[in-house]
Amino acid sequence: MFDPWPDDPDPRMQAAVAAFARHHDDDPRRIVRGGETVTVSHDYHARLCRWVRALAPDASEAVRLAALAQHVRRFERPRGDYPSGAEGYKRWRADAARVQADIAESTLHACGYPPQTTARVRQILLKQRLRHDPEAALLEDAVCLRFLEDELADFARGREPTAVLAILTKTWAKMTPAGHAAARQLLRGMDPAVLPHSPELLALVGLTPPA
Numbered sequence: 001m002f003d004p005w006p007d008d009p010d011p012r013m014q015a016a017v018a019a020f021a022r023h024h025d026d027d028p029r030r031i032v033r034g035g036e037t038v039t040v041s042h043d044y045h046a047r048l049c050r051w052v053r054a055l056a057p058d059a060s061e062a063v064r065l066a067a068l069a070q071h072v073r074r075f076e077r078p079r080g081d082y083p084s085g086a087e088g089y090k091r092w093r094a095d096a097a098r099v100q101a102d103i104a105e106s107t108l109h110a111c112g113y114p115p116q117t118t119a120r121v122r123q124i125l126l127k128q129r130l131r132h133d134p135e136a137a138l139l140e141d142a143v144c145l146r147f148l149e150d151e152l153a154d155f156a157r158g159r160e161p162t163a164v165l166a167i168l169t170k171t172w173a174k175m176t177p178a179g180h181a182a183a184r185q186l187l188r189g190m191d192p193a194v195l196p197h198s199p200e201l202l203a204l205v206g207l208t209p210p211a
Contacts, residue, residue, distance in 0.1 A: 002042055004049030005064055013061070015111040020045065020068040023103070027075045044071055047150065051142035055178060062117060063135045066124040069104035070143060071096075101125045130174070141179030144171050148186050156195050165200055172204060180205070 002021040005013055024041035031043050038046075049067045052059050074096055082092040104125060105118040123129075127136045148171065156164045175183065187195065187205055195201075 002046060004046055004053070004068070008061075008064070010061075012112045013064070016065060016068060016108060016113070019107050019111055020072060023072050023107070026073070029075060041071065041073075041075060044146070045069075048142050048146050051145045051149075051182075052138065055141055055145075055182065056138055059138060060135060062120040062124055063138055065108060065113075065117070065121045066104070066135075066139055067142065069100060069107070069121070069125060070139065072100050072103050072107075074100065097126055137176050141175050141182070144175050144179060145182055145186065147171065148183055153190065153195065161198055161201075164195065165198070165204065168201065169204060 002024060003017060005017060008014070021042070024045055025039055027039035027041035029040035030037055031040050032038075033043050045068060048070055049064070052063060052067045056063070077092070077096050077099060079089070079092050082088040082095075101122045105122055108118045108121060109115075123133070124136045124139055127133070127140060130136050130140060152164075152167075155167060172180070172183070184205055
């Protein structure tokens with residue numbers, strides 16, 4: 001059951017959780033997590049919300065709502081629909097972000113949230129002032145930590161260490177000091193056979209070489 005904010009008694013939050021759960025359950029992709037088969041979107045958003053809660057148990061209503069919608073219905077706009085290369089990737093990301101923000105606003109409006117709340121959620125999702133918006137930065141930390149926890153090991157398998165270092169460098173640059181601290185704990189526990197602890201990687205993330 002998708003219920004990332006069970007302690008919030010606001011009926012609007014309960015309605016939003018249910019509405020976004022319906023969006024996520026439309027995803028045709030499936031994943032097994034803890035012996036249960038769920039959609040990829042359901043799994044992604046549940047784990048993203050878990051990271052928001054871990055980083056900031058008192059996260060604002062707007063951040064919690066944004067976490068429900070970070071990649072809402074992205075399965076309808078796959079990367080393969082856009083040209084290959086950096087420009088195609090940027091177009092895909094920009095279009096996806098805009099559509100996701102539109103869906104979030106309309107969904108939250110239907111759940112009874114006022115325009116100032118839906119507009120704030122849109123701002124957080126678009127992350128246009130990431131360095132000057134602590135709530136958008138919190139969501140981005142959670143996005144990056146979910147990637148490191150769930151996808152980095154698979155990304156690293158079969159790739160050159162330089163490619164792994166490059167993706168880590170890009171991810172690290174998006175994160176705050178609090179996000180870095182949580183990420184170090186994740187990286188410290190990763191199998192060196194999957195994620196080689198090269199001097200460059202250790203220097204990037206501020207870890208000491210293993211004894």
